Amino acid sequence: MSSNEVSMDDKNMVIGVVLDTEWLFEGFQMTKGSELVSRMARFFESNPDFNETGYDEKIAQLAGTSVSNVNLLKMFYGDWPTYADVVGFSNQTIPMLGHPTQSRAFLPVFIVLTVVTMIVVALRMYSRLTITGFVRSYDYVLLAGFFMTLGFGLQNAVILNTHTFNRGVWDKNWIDFQVEQDSSLSASILYPLTVLVIKFSLLLFYYKLSVWHPLRWATIGTALFVIANTIATIFGWAFQCNPTLPWKHQNYMNPDGECPVDTWKLEIATGSINIITDVVIWLIPMPMIWKMQLSLRERIISVFTLGVGALACIACAIRLRNINMAWYGSPIESSASIICIWTITELYLAQICASIPAIRALVLNKAPHLLGSEPSERKENKFDQFENYDQFPDFSSHSSLGKASPDVSVVRQDQYEARAENKV
Template sequence: MSDSDNSTAVGFTRDDIDAILSACRIVGAGSPNLPYPNLLIYDLIVKYADWIDSVNYNFTPEDLTAEFGTRPQDAPVMIDFLGGVDVMGPFLVAVADNGALLPHPGTTTIIVPLFIALTVISSIAVVLRIWSRQMLAGGLKLFDHLTILAFFMTVAWGAVAVHHSKNNGKYQAYWDVSWNTLRQHYKIYLILTAFYPWVMAVIKMSLLVLYYQLSKMNYIKWAVFATGAITIGNSIAGFFFAIFACSPVAWWDDFLQEPCKLNQRAGLVATGAIYILTDIATWALPIPLIFQLKLGTREKILAICTFAIGTVACIASGFRLDAILKYQDFSADSSSPLLIDAWTIIELNIALICGCAPMIRALIIFYAPKIITSVSTATTTSKSIPEDIASNGDEKLEHVS
């Protein structure tokens, strides 16, 4: 799933890697006005190390501002974050001197093929759903239009995720990218995080509106209302949390002032867990509807199995939640959240495909007898052709004689 070059650290402990990753963000954020916007952060650390050595490890916040363009309010904070003057100097020099030992984990390459494959499958599912509704139901209704909207939103989310994967470049470690690249990464990830709740909300609402219109049982309708209210509420909370967890919203431009007061991973885990609960409720709601239909036992079992496909979406949601726990915050194992993007693409597309499954099943049931009849007729005709030819031939011969 990833390209890697010297992906294993030699001579560094996990704590060392964590400390160096943290220092890379601090040094990058503390040097926003350098005339090297695309300079790799490791090369920037080398410049710091050379300068620190040239001033005999004695420098002040004002010196950082004059030499590297560090904002006056950021310079003392930067020094404090890196352990003070007595620690910052030797630490950055040691990192610069041991750069050859740093690992270079590659960026995952799964995003683009995953996006293409699932978009193709989702497109087929949505087209078959529209065909089914036009042929068997006389046209599209509100829940169908919501599904179409959800499809385009899912494609848009995936396209931004592809851009996110391309922005990171070949390598994911902070020392292998520039601060400009990191800034873009944070910006794109904020867009993805804020947009995701609305995509999920529309997918779920397309199913809930369908259940509401199909059901004549009041308790099912109330359950639909409750699930819908929780879904919408969770989506609103997820959106505003993504936008306002940090102040200012463009927190990467004020990185050293600790703009993020709320735990972003905890917020994403909370909204993700609630989505899993509403997933379970959404896919369980049709079961009472099936039992109120006048169907044989076999047909009811098949109908339940069709809706039970939705459990796959619940499983995908679980894997996405696990990815958030592992990759939302950087560590020695990974400094990229792209696997969160990958599982989100899977989750959204599977939910969309599962939502189309009942309509596709209806289309298959409608056309299967006709296809079987056509095949049977064709087979019968092909078997009778030699006899017809022989008979016609005899008649012609008799007529000639």
């Protein structure tokens, strides 16, 4: 019988028995779960009289733990015969489950994406300094998002290649399980925070794009929605159980412990909202672009430049699909490494897409021929006059540049006066 022939219910039962046995063997926390289950199975075979005097003490001595812990395990299973049956079954089933490991693809993907994103972000900063003379607040926010993504990726790179490299709990020890759970919780909290920072950078960029009220109200509303979803995600993961860290040794067999939060539903719900907000952020500037007096070619270029962020939506959707398959899908798709690959891809891709406008402005400024433009053409292009979306006019006025608030101007005074000659 192979791993694929073992039912999901049987696999889940084996996982539970292995973890319970690892918890019991307090004095052997560095020993693999399969070995501990084997020891327990041999003990029951050698000691078939469950009513023997001092039976609990023998188990406590075998496991290097206290009699009170032994009694907790006995109470959980009801009696020793029941536990002995499932331990025997698990001992026979574990060899059929094989030794699945994480994919080794995460580390090279992470390194490549980190290098590419670092170059893109550096070009973005250089573009700001070269064209307008200073780096803006939303650039610093995105830079913070980059470092948070880098930390998130480094954490996963270490964990996936050490404590969680073996995917089967029977191939891990109790310390590995603890580290895996701690890492999973921290990643589940760091991920929405990183997403919030990246999206906040984009929304802040849109907010300062123009004083046009519909754009600003759409930006504020979306920001509030993103913040609410982030808070719900963090609180849902942080307080999914009572006690809050149910995998810690004394909490694991807590008879009063409970986990009322369905983490699968939490991930699907908040992930779906995350995709929706991605789409909304992508669409926010589109009405403003079509209100501008641009040629069809310029409008199409503008839509594609800002709309390239839709690629991050696709990565987010694929990540969500892989999370769903991790619960109900095939062993390959349930690999945590694959989920981490798409998570890091989503985060880095969002930062790359958010930097495209600034990089396009840099190319038009330094090497316009690369985009099929000439310097003379750029002077006639109303869209490029505003440093590529950095300061659009207020569409509530026919002479908006003349009435735009100086407080939202992001260009030098001489540039502003030169552009004021072109009324939109």
